[in-house]
Amino acid sequence: MASALDTLCGQAFGARQYHLLGVYKQRAMLVLALACVPIALVWTNTTRILLFLGQDPAIAAEAGAYARWLIPSLVPYVPLTCHIRFLQTQSIVVPVMASSAVTSLSHVLVCWALVHKAGMGSKGAALARAVSYCTNLSILSMYTRLSGACKRTWKGFSMEAFKELRQFAELAFPSAMMVCLEWWSFELLVLLSGLLPNPKLETSVLSICFNTGALMFMVPSGLCTAISTRVSNELGAGRPQAAKLATRLVVCLALLEGSVISVTMILLRRFWGYVYSNEEEVVAYIARMIPVLAMSFFMDGIHTSLAGVLTGCGEQKIGARVNLVAFYLAGIPLAVLLAFALHFNGMVCTYKSYYSIH
Structure with missing residues (x-):
């Protein structure tokens, strides 16, 4: 909010x-x-x-x-x-x-x-x-x-x-929905993992994956904050062309940082699990999930940067609607299908994230 x-x-x-x-x-x-x-x-x-x-x-x-x-x-x-x-x-x-x-x-x-x-x-x-x-x-x-x-x-x-608390809340609510609809979908996956066989392993691995995602997310989050500030400042000053130029620049930066971090995650996939656990089963499971998680992160970098542009423009309602469709009409149903019908189990988190954001 x-x-x-x-x-x-x-x-x-x-x-x-x-x-x-x-x-x-x-x-x-x-x-x-x-x-x-x-x-x-x-x-x-x-x-x-x-x-x-x-x-x-x-x-x-x-x-x-x-x-x-x-x-x-x-x-x-x-x-x-x-x-x-x-x-x-x-x-x-x-x-x-x-x-x-x-x-x-x-x-x-x-x-x-x-x-x-x-x-x-x-x-x-x-x-x-x-x-x-x-x-x-x-x-x-x-x-x-x-x-x-x-x-x-x-x-x-x-x-x-x-004064005008209601008007502020009317902007704050879609602002929250734009962010929360995405993050709640990940939390919902953790709840779903608790219904799978061996729930302690599944929830542990998914929690580590989401913590990894949260750590990597800090980079595009910085771009999101920077572009929302730049766009809002330029629009407030009556310079829409400068806001457009900043938007093009942040997309290029998102592509660059997404490529670097995704490749780094894939190269370190066999060792990354040891940061969180010394259990070989958990570490091996995470290593299998990292490549698709890296693809998801690459797309999320672009998604997050564009969300910052919408925030700077005051168009959070658009972002909330997009996230509602992407994560709840496409992502979550696909997650249920992959996890319970096709028995991918915890691998569903990365497939779901990639599919929804893309």
Whole structure:
């Protein structure tokens, strides 16, 4: 939902309506805080939901405990994600990168202390996210208020933020759907894998594949953020031709980075599983899945970059409709067919991803 700020703040900055960026950021915090209520309810009842869906009781219990301990992370994450969008749409990216780097380094120590030293296991891992979000938020908040770079765009808290909440939500909802319809389809595949023979192996391997995808996704995600900022700034300034040129450039960059990373993944396929597990069965399974996952990633790089163009234009509804058709009318039915009728089992994740995105 916060990606609505990419459109609103980006275009306002391009149009030199600088004071609106601070107003939009506060308005987003209010809307996103309300959206956290149903999320917290779902996380509270995760165990019951997974058992109702026929998942393994041990997996459901562990996932439910992890989800409940994630709830505190919502408190700092709402203002954090709004601060990040607020700064990125002004092309203030180095402080965001530095803050993330400091947070990532400290996160390792926090995870070790809570997971191993305190003996909290996965609960500690969930709580560590809240601690790290607070660290990142503190750094960015101090930068926003003390740095001269934000003097024009941050004028302090304003009652104007309480106005037009509905209009903001009307843009935020399709923004969320454009992203979530894709990611929820992957989570649905994990749930489906829990219904396959040997569910612990299948869910483990699929989770590793999706974590790999999330790691590799950070590169096209950067392109997505850059192009949404550039397009929204240029459109706000009344320069559509410059926005078109930026779109052509980002597609070329997506093709280049997709080729490099896909080839690298294929070359390392026999070793990649050892990053996550020392079980030979898991490592061998992942090695078989990596080549098709690499093809999926190549297409997803282009898909993500074009999604950034739509965000910059404020046309998130188009992206949401495309993802609905691609993933739920094509991808998920194909996943069920391959996994349960043709017995591809976990291999379905990569075939489904490639087919849907393509």
